[in-house]
Structures are given as structure tokens and as C-alpha cells.
Amino acid sequence: MDQEKDCAMYTQHIESGARKVTLELTVNGRKVIRDIDPSLTLLHFLRDELKMFGTKEACGEGECGACTVIMNGKAVTSCIVLAIEANNAQITTVEGLAKDGKLSILQEEFISQDALQCGFCTPGVLMSTRALLDSNPNPSDEEIIEVLSGNLCRCTGYIPILNAVKRTVEREQKELGQ
Amino acid sequence: MEERKYQSKYKRVGQRYDRKDAGEKVTGQAIYTYDLEFPGMLHARCLLSPYARAKIVSIDTSKAKALPGVRAILTGEDSDILVGLYMQDKRVFSKGETRYQGDVVAAVAAEDEETAERAVSLIEVVYEPLTPVHDVDEALQGDILVHDDINDLKHYVGVFFPQKDSNIASWNKSKKGDLDTAFAESDLVVENDFSLPAVAHVPMETHVSIVQSDPYSNKIKIWTSAQSPFAIRQIMADSFGISETDVEVHIPYVGGGFGGKAGIHLEPLATLLSRAAGGLPVKVRATREQEFNQLPTRAGMRGRLKTAANNDGTITAVQAVYDWDSGAYADYGVNVGKTAVYSGIGPYAVENASIDSKTIYTNKVFSTAYRGFGHLETHWAIERQIDILSQKLGIDPYEFRMKNLLEPGDKTMSGEVITVSSGSPKDCLTAVVKEIGWTGRKTEEEREREWKTGKVRGKGFAMLQKAPAMPANTATSVIMQMNGDGRVKMMIGAVDFGQGAITALAQIAAQELDIPIEHIEISAEIDTRANPYDWNTVASKLIFLGGNAVIKASREMLRKMKEVAGQALRTEPENLLHANGEVYHRHDPNRRLSYKDIALGYMYPNGSGIGGPLIASGSSIADGLTNLHPETGQGNPAAVWTFGAHAVDIEVDVETGDITVLKVASAFDIGQVINEKLVYGQICGGVLQGLGSALLEGYKFNKDGQLMNPSFTDNKIPTMKDMPIEIVPIYIENPQHNGPYGARGVGEHPMISIPSAIGNAVYDALGINFHVLPLSPEAIVLGIQSGRKSILCTDVDCLPGRL
Numbered sequence: 004m005d006q007e008k009d010c011a012m013y014t015q016h017i018e019s020g021a022r023k024v025t026l027e028l029t030v031n032g033r034k035v036i037r038d039i040d041p042s043l044t045l046l047h048f049l050r051d052e053l054k055m056f057g058t059k060e061a062c063g064e065g066e067c068g069a070c071t072v073i074m075n076g077k078a079v080t081s082c083i084v085l086a087i088e089a090n091n092a093q094i095t096t097v098e099g100l101a102k103d104g105k106l107s108i109l110q111e112e113f114i115s116q117d118a119l120q121c122g123f124c125t126p127g128v129l130m131s132t133r134a135l136l137d138s139n140p141n142p143s144d145e146e147i148i149e150v151l152s153g154n155l156c157r158c159t160g161y162i163p164i165l166n167a168v169k170r171t172v173e174r175e176q177k178e179l180g181q
Numbered sequence: 182m183e184e185r186k187y188q189s190k191y192k193r194v195g196q197r198y199d200r201k202d203a204g205e206k207v208t209g210q211a212i213y214t215y216d217l218e219f220p221g222m223l224h225a226r227c228l229l230s231p232y233a234r235a236k237i238v239s240i241d242t243s244k245a246k247a248l249p250g251v252r253a254i255l256t257g258e259d260s261d262i263l264v265g266l267y268m269q270d271k272r273v274f275s276k277g278e279t280r281y282q283g284d285v286v287a288a289v290a291a292e293d294e295e296t297a298e299r300a301v302s303l304i305e306v307v308y309e310p311l312t313p314v315h316d317v318d319e320a321l322q323g324d325i326l327v328h329d330d331i332n333d334l335k336h337y338v339g340v341f342f343p344q345k346d347s348n349i350a351s352w353n354k355s356k357k358g359d360l361d362t363a364f365a366e367s368d369l370v371v372e373n374d375f376s377l378p379a380v381a382h383v384p385m386e387t388h389v390s391i392v393q394s395d396p397y398s399n400k401i402k403i404w405t406s407a408q409s410p411f412a413i414r415q416i417m418a419d420s421f422g423i424s425e426t427d428v429e430v431h432i433p434y435v436g437g438g439f440g441g442k443a444g445i446h447l448e449p450l451a452t453l454l455s456r457a458a459g460g461l462p463v464k465v466r467a468t469r470e471q472e473f474n475q476l477p478t479r480a481g482m483r484g485r486l487k488t489a490a491n492n493d494g495t496i497t498a499v500q501a502v503y504d505w506d507s508g509a510y511a512d513y514g515v516n517v518g519k520t521a522v523y524s525g526i527g528p529y530a531v532e533n534a535s536i537d538s539k540t541i542y543t544n545k546v547f548s549t550a551y552r553g554f555g556h557l558e559t560h561w562a563i564e565r566q567i568d569i570l571s572q573k574l575g576i577d578p579y580e581f582r583m584k585n586l587l588e589p590g591d592k593t594m595s596g597e598v599i600t601v602s603s604g605s606p607k608d609c610l611t612a613v614v615k616e617i618g619w620t621g622r623k624t625e626e627e628r629e630r631e632w633k634t635g636k637v638r639g640k641g642f643a644m645l646q647k648a649p650a651m652p653a654n655t656a657t658s659v660i661m662q663m664n665g666d667g668r669v670k671m672m673i674g675a676v677d678f679g680q681g682a683i684t685a686l687a688q689i690a691a692q693e694l695d696i697p698i699e700h701i702e703i704s705a706e707i708d709t710r711a712n713p714y715d716w717n718t719v720a721s722k723l724i725f726l727g728g729n730a731v732i733k734a735s736r737e738m739l740r741k742m743k744e745v746a747g748q749a750l751r752t753e754p755e756n757l758l759h760a761n762g763e764v765y766h767r768h769d770p771n772r773r774l775s776y777k778d779i780a781l782g783y784m785y786p787n788g789s790g791i792g793g794p795l796i797a798s799g800s801s802i803a804d805g806l807t808n809l810h811p812e813t814g815q816g817n818p819a820a821v822w823t824f825g826a827h828a829v830d831i832e833v834d835v836e837t838g839d840i841t842v843l844k845v846a847s848a849f850d851i852g853q854v855i856n857e858k859l860v861y862g863q864i865c866g867g868v869l870q871g872l873g874s875a876l877l878e879g880y881k882f883n884k885d886g887q888l889m890n891p892s893f894t895d896n897k898i899p900t901m902k903d904m905p906i907e908i909v910p911i912y913i914e915n916p917q918h919n920g921p922y923g924a925r926g927v928g929e930h931p932m933i934s935i936p937s938a939i940g941n942a943v944y945d946a947l948g949i950n951f952h953v954l955p956l957s958p959e960a961i962v963l964g965i966q967s968g969r970k971s972i973l974c975t976d977v978d979c980l981p982g983r984l
Binding site: 008032034054055057058059060061062063064065066069077096098100101106110113114115117119120121122123124125126129143148149151152155156157158159160161163164165 | 199200202203204205206207208209210211212213215228382383384385386387434435436437438439468469626678682701747837851858859861862863865867868869892894896899900901902904905977
């Protein structure tokens with residue numbers, strides 16, 4: 004049976020004393036170097052190695068967007084990205100959104116538009132939005148919806164999220180002169 | 182984007198405050214059970230039955246046990262503990278026989294998740310597959326019993342009625358009037374079946390529990406993603422034969438619940454593993470696949486309705502039979518079935534009616550509470566049936582409903598008399614119908630003309646009602662203490678899993694005490710050792726019961742403050758008023774003290790003190806409720822009804838079957854808005870969950886009873902692309918005489934009757950009555966192609982058409 008074969012291969016890999024690899028990357032502006040198991044996902048690297056628990060897992064197969072982080076300017080679902088793929092990368096997580104002790108406009112608008120309820124999908128939604136606005140500071144409704152349709156939220160019905168993103172766009176244009 | 186308009190007459194109640202937990206949630210600081218780690222913590226994985234029903238011939242765990250890092254393995258041979266909310270019918274581990282694909286056969290606790298998973302794959306089980314009970318019809322035949330010990334199951338006597346030697350976990354009934362005469366004498370009698378499949382709650386945080394069982398005492402410490410800490414405490418104590426005080430339940434932030442976390446789920450399993458592993462903490466977390474096929478769902482349901490009406494538009498009789506495909510265990514399912522007997526005819530005054538509601542065991546994933554349980558399902562049936570009646574009578578569906586809706590003086594199904602303070606279904610319907618510009622049903626000519634464009638518009642609406650479905654003696658409580666700075670710490674036992682409970686209750690306290698909401702310290706985290714009792718965080722009961730408890734506690738706090746301040750200011754307490762964090766003399770406002778001057782006791786200039794730390798409490802229990810009569814269903818089940826209505830405007834693509842929801846207008850008679858932002862959030866979220874049930878969600882089982890779609894790939898929930906273009910919330914405020922500031926609950930209601938409103942709009946668009954959910958593009962296209970006017974089944978096999 005295939006399952007048995009897979010299992011045997013896995014056992015072999017484990018028993019061979021899993022070779023560690025050195026990973027070097029920047030997370031929220033901080034340089035990080037760690038020796039890791041090459042099979043570790045970026046999500047588990049952030050959570051288990053760096054103990055940064057802001058990034059969540061809700062499906063583990065890249066379907067729901069809860070684990071979204073920004074890697075070299077692009078939103079990725081960190082549960083299906085290997086940590087070694089992030090070697091030399093710049094990573095931004097939800098913990099990196101506020102700067103100098105002040106919430107970002109995006110975070111403020113999520114609060115004021117009540118764009119969250121249970122909050123479990125929120126870090127992923129924030130990071131997908133941030134990546135969108137960094138590459139397209141003035142997106143249309145359709146562009147926002149296209150991008151954020153990759154982030155599942157069961158609580159809000161999305162309308163408050165769309166409102167928060169639109170308010171963020173308005174304010175960032177005005178306040179940051181983008 | 183327009184700002185919604187709402188003005189409250191109160192300074193704090195009704196105002197649009199940001200939710201208190203928002204800051205932590207947008208910065209990644211909010212900690213959920215999923216995030217917790219403890220020293221020595223083990224990770225568990227479960228081995229699930231691959232068969233819907235099978236005999237367990239043998240289990241060999243020797244290879245798994247030999248794996249380094251494995252600390253405990255348990256099977257049905259190791260524990261006979263039974264759990265259950267209303268019926269003790271569920272073993273923590275299957276023994277002898279498995280009852281659904283997903284039943285836990287064995288579990289492993291190991292030093293990490295990977296080892297646990299590998300160990301599970303090394304457990305060898307020999308099964309003998311048995312013929313499963315697939316559906317309610319097979320179950321009702323009773324040839325195979327899902328629980329052959331049904332006669333002996335311990336259950337909540339007098340409220341639920343398991344039937345001897347059958348698959349019926351509970352048969353609840355209600356009846357009034359004279360049905361036979363009404364059917365014989367009415368102008369029109371219409372019979373229809375309606376059904377809907379099981380669906381999943383899909384909280385973004387899957388079920389997860391951590392348990393540490395003290396090996397030297399009975400003490401069990403639980404950290405869990407759950408809605409009902411005190412119910413878990415009580416059920417754990419019952420099942421394990423220990424005291425409630427031995428069970429400590431901690432609830433950190435919860436990543437969504439919707440009823441799916443209302444009961445007890447992974448906690449007993451983690452407890453047994455912790456015990457077997459010498460008392461180390463054990464974390465068990467459902468994968469997304471397990472969330473779909475191991476953890477409970479909303480039950481599938483079939484409603485058979487026979488209704489009678491007269492040509493003048495009076496509904497004369499309703500006979501309803503609701504059969505719930507509730508899966509392998511009763512859990513909340515029996516209570517879901519119970520709601521149908523008092524709410525299952527909708528908010529209508531009908532003199533002659535009977536309801537039989539059977540919660541039925543089948544060999545499928547079991548079911549539990551889901552947002553407004555029992556209501557979305559029965560309202561799918563009754564609100565479609567009402568629409569069909571109006572079609573047959575040739576009466577406008579708005580006029581038809583208005584003629585029959587409950588008004589003061591009318592009686593509900595269970596015989597309660599509606600009063601002015603019950604709220605008004607008619608106000609809700611009138612508001613939404615006006616909002617979508619209803620001018621009557623489309624004519625055939627209009628439909629044909631639009632058909633040629635490829636897209637057909639349709640409008641429809643539906644009523645809804647719900648009261649908290651809860652035991653007659655449901656209670657909650659609040660403890661308040663004034664901090665040294667004059668701010669107030671408030672503790673509740675209910676869980677804020679996103680619905681906004683802590684913010685709304687803080688607003689009520691802030692209103693009563695007249696201090697800023699920021700001065701109310703309240704945590705979403707619950708610890709049963711410290712927080713006071715609450716029954717369950719379910720049923721949209723918290724604003725009503727919890728709000729009243731907050732008012733009581735606040736007034737007790739004010740009374741105690743004024744006693745101390747009276748002494749300090751040398752006056753009688755009744756001469757004192759309070760405002761803006763100060764107590765002052767009503768005739769001499771210069772004689773005043775700020776709250777902080779008395780918070781921990783008042784100190785005279787010479788240093789001596791009086792009073793002491795200010796503490797107050799408030800309890801609230803449902804008032805005047807009764808169990809229902811077992812045969813007639815008469816009694817008083819509803820602490821507070823919330824009535825509502827949805828109207829929708831949709832566009833159907835006749836080529837692809839896609840339904841675009843252009844507008845949803847939703848009105849609820851909630852008595853008083855406590856926080857407009859939070860109510861709007863509940864409406865947007867509930868409406869979209871309702872659209873999920875209406876248009877895309879549903880479990881699919883194969884002929885062997887196995888779940889075919891346990892993933893987001895095949896079991897879609899709505900994304901941002903599925904949201905309606907516009908949702909218009911309408912708040913009707915006819916005050917509830919005994920509600921806090923007149924308020925009623927609304928957390929669950931927005932989901933109810935969205936499917937029926939869509940179904941009615943689809944009829945308006947296409948002239949076809951659909952009887953089965955979901956109204957997926959396939960179903961719509963198959964329906965159109967079949968050329969029929971009534972679609973009773975949307976499976977490809979049962980639609981003889983032009984395929």
C-alpha cells in the first residue's frame with residue numbers, strides 16, 4: 004500500500020537524523036538566523052521557532068488565508084510555504100503592522116469599522132490587505148474583493164472588512180500622501 | 182460608503198463604541214487556546230472510524246506504543262465514560278461498534294504532533310463493516326438501531342422523549358385546536374415537503390482543548406475553545422463522577438463558535454489522555470478535515486407540511502412533521518428538535534395546528550446547535566409553504582402574511598399571549614417590503630421578457646421569529662468591584678467569541694454607573710474559579726438575561742456607594758445623586774465625592790476609614806418559563822421573542838444558474854439597540870451565513886454513509902465574492918417591558934429565513950418553487966431544464982429532465 008510506503012520513507016527520514024539547514028531572514032525588520040528542519044513550514048517557523056503567535060492556522064492547506072504573511076512584498080499563505088523558501092526574504096507579519104507604538108491606519112480602520120469579530124482570521128485579512136495596498140494604493144472595489152476573496156471569514160459577512168479597506172485607502176491617500 | 186444613521190436617546194446605551202477586544206485582535210496579541218503551550222505539554226491525534234458503521238473486531242496498538250515519543254494510547258477498552266448534554270449517549274472512544282465515519286476509535290498523546298500522527302498511522306484496527314442507517318426514513322423503519330441501548334440511556338426526563346426500541350432520540354409534540362375539522366372545512370389544503378442538508382459551522386479556529394488531570398487528586402484543569410464553561414464543568418463532573426469544584430475551565434479568546442462549541446467535545450478525550458500520561462497537559466486540536474467529519478454539524482431536516490387556508494386569506498390549519506437527521510449522537514440535537522414544536526409554524530396566529538418533531542439517530546456525523554438552531558430549518562419549510570399558499574390563493578404574499586401575523590392578543594403555538602411589549606412582526610415586514618420596493622409578483626409575461634436577456638430579477642421576503650431555546654430555569658450572573666481609581670471591574674460567566682458580549686454589557690454598566698465605557702474593566706477570558714455562573718453562551722440570551730444582571734449589579738453598587746457617601750457627606754443616601762463618576766447632594770451639589778474617594782472605603786481626614794472595597798453582584802433567571810406539556814406542547818418556553826423579516830432582491834442567470842444577491846433588507850424588533858456597530862456586524866455576518874446555507878453549503882454523503890466533502894475545496898463557505906451588494910439594516914424599537922433598556926437579543930436571528938427569502942425570490946424570478954437547499958447553480962439549472970414548476974429534489978438522479 005502507498006500509505007505504508009510513505010510511512011516507511013518518513014520513518015527513514017526521521018531516523019536518518021534529519022539534516023538541519025541554516026535559515027537567514029528578516030522578520031518585521033529584525034534579522035533572524037536559525038538552524039531548522041528543512042520540512043518546516045514558514046507558519047510553523049514563525050509560531051514554533053520564533054514564538055510569534057499572531058499568525059494563525061485555520062486549514063493547513065492554503066485554502067482559507069488565515070496564515071497570510073507578506074514575503075518580499077507579496078502575500079503568501081505561510082502554511083504551504085516552506086521556511087527555507089524564505090531564506091534571505093523580508094517577512095512582515097501582523098505583529099509588524101504597528102510602528103513606533105502607534106497602530107497603522109489599516110488597524111485603526113479595522114477597529115472603527117468593526118471589521119472583525121472572533122478575530123482569528125483577522126491577521127491574515129490584514130496582511131492580504133497590506134500587500135494589496137502596497138502594490139496598488141488605490142484599488143477599485145472589484146480589485147479589493149478579488150484579492151480578499153482568498154481570506155475566509157465566518158463572522159463579519161465581509162461588508163465591514165470592505166468598508167474598513169476603503170476607509171484605509173482614503174486615509175492613506177490623504178494622510179500619507181500616497 | 183455611507184455612514185449608517187442611528188441615534189440613541191441614551192448617553193452610552195445605543196452608542197457606536199468600538200469593540201473592547203479589537204485592539205488585541207488587530208495586533209496579533211489576542212491569545213486563543215490554539216496558541217497556548219504549557220511545560221511538558223503533549224500533543225494528541227485521533228484515529229477515526231473510516232466506516233459509517235462497523236464492528237471493531239480487534240485493535241493492535243503495539244507498533245504505535247513502541248514509537249519513541251509516544252506517551253499514551255487509549256481505545257474503547259480503556260474507558261467506559263459516557264458524555265452527553267441532554268442524553269448520555271456518546272462514548273469518548275468507540276467500543277464494539279462505530280456509529281459514524283469520524284467516531285473516535287483510538288487516540289495517541291505524544292511529545293509532538295508529528296509523532297502522534299505517525300503513531301496513529303501505526304495502530305492496526307480490523308473492522309467488519311456493517312450496513313449503516315443512511316437517512317431518516319431508514320432510521321424510522323427501525324430495522325437497524327444506531328443505539329441498541331436506547332431504552333437505558335440516561336436523559337433529561339420530562340423535556341426529551343426517547344422512544345423505546347427505535348432510532349428516535351426525542352419525539353416532541355405540540356397541538357391545539359381541531360385539525361380534522363379545519364382541513365375538511367377550509368377552501369384550500371396544500372401539502373409539501375421541504376428539506377435541507379447538514380452544514381458545518383466552520384469556526385476559523387477549529388475545536389481545540391488542553392487538559393491537565395492532576396494525578397494526585399480529582400482536579401481537572403481545562404483550557405478550551407468553547408462557548409459554555411459552566412456547562413463543560415457540570416458535564417465533566419457528571420461524567421467523571423467528581424465535584425464541579427474539581428473541574429477548572431479556562432476560556433481564552435475563542436475563534437468563532439456559532440453553536441458548534443456550545444457543548445462538550447474534545448475535553449473528555451484530552452482528560453483521559455492526560456490521566457494516562459501521568460498528568461501531563463495534553464493538547465488536542467481538530468484538523469480542518471476533522472472539524473468537518475468528526476465534530477458536530479447542523480442537522481439535516483425534512484419538513485412535511487399540510488396547511489389549510491380560506492379564500493379570504495386566513496390560514497386555518499398547519500400540520501407539520503419535522504424529521505431531523507441528527508446523526509450518531511443526540512448532543513444539542515434533541516433541543517433543536519424541541520424548538521420546532523413551539524416555533525415551527527412561524528410568527529403566525531393559527532387556531533388549529535400540530536407539530537411532531539423527531540430527532541433521529543442515523544450513522545452520520547452528529548449534530549448540535551447552530552446559530553438560531555431549529556429556526557433556519559423550520560422557517561425554510563414554513564416560509565416557503567406560506568409563499569406557495571399565497572400563490573395558490575392568488576393573494577399578494579405581503580398582504581397574505583399581514584393578515585395572519587401575530588399581533589397583541591394572539592396566541593403563539595404554545596399558547597403564550599402576545600402583548601404590545603412582545604415586539605411587532607408586522608412592523609418588521611412592512612419595513613423590509615418598503616425598503617426593496619415591492620410592488621407585487623412578476624407576471625409570466627414579465628418573466629418571459631426578462632428571460633430573453635439571460636438574467637431575471639426576483640424579489641422575495643420571509644418572516645422570522647426566535648426566542649432563546651433554553652431550560653425554563655436558565656440563569657446568569659455578574660460580579661462587580663470598584664477599583665481604587667474609581668473604575669469598575671466586571672466579571673461575567675458568558676463567553677465573548679466575537680458577538681460583542683463584553684462591549685455591550687460594559688455599555689449597560691457604563692450607562693447605569695455613568696462612567697465612560699473605558700472605565701469598565703471586563704475580560705473576554707473566563708476562568709470558572711473566578712468568574713460567576715452563566716448557563717451557556719447560546720440562544721441570543723445574554724443581552725436580555727446578562728443585561729438585566731448588569732443593571733441589578735450596577736444598582737446595588739450605586740446603593741452601596743451612596744450608603745458610604747451618605748455617611749461621609751453627613752446626609753441620607755436618598756439625598757444623593759450620581760453623575761460622571763461622582764456622587765453629589767441633590768440640593769447642594771458642592772457636597773460631592775468622586776467614585777475613587779469611596780471605592781476602597783472612605784477615609785476621613787484623620788485617617789480612619791468606613792465602608793471598605795465596594796463589591797456588588799447581580800443575578801438574573803428566566804422568569805415564568807415552564808416545561809412544555811409532553812403531548813400538547815402548551816406552556817411558556819419563551820423568555821423573549823425577537824421578531825424579524827428579510828426581503829431580498831436577486832438576479833438569476835438562467836444560463837449558469839448563478840444567483841447574485843443585489844440587496845438584502847433586514848428588520849428586527851430588538852426593542853433597543855445597545856451598540857449599533859455590533860448589531861450591524863451581527864446582521865452582516867448572519868445574513869452571509871444564511872446565504873451560505875441558501876446557496877452553496879451542504880454535506881454530501883456517499884452510499885456507504887461516508888462524507889464526501891470534508892474540506893474547503895469541496896465544502897465551500899461564502900467568500901467576499903459572495904457577499905450581497907447591499908445590506909440595509911432596519912432596527913425596530915418596540916421596547917420589551919422586562920428587557921434591559923427594552924432590549925431583545927439579535928445575535929442569531931439575522932441568519933434565520935435568509936434561505937426562505939431567497940427561495941421566494943427565486944420563485945418570483947423563475948416561477949419555479951424549489952423545496953430543497955442549497956439553491957446552487959447546478960440545482961437552479963437542473964430545475965430550469967426539468968421544465969417543472971416544483972423542484973422536490975435537486976440530486977441529478979431524481980430529476981428526469983433534458984439532461
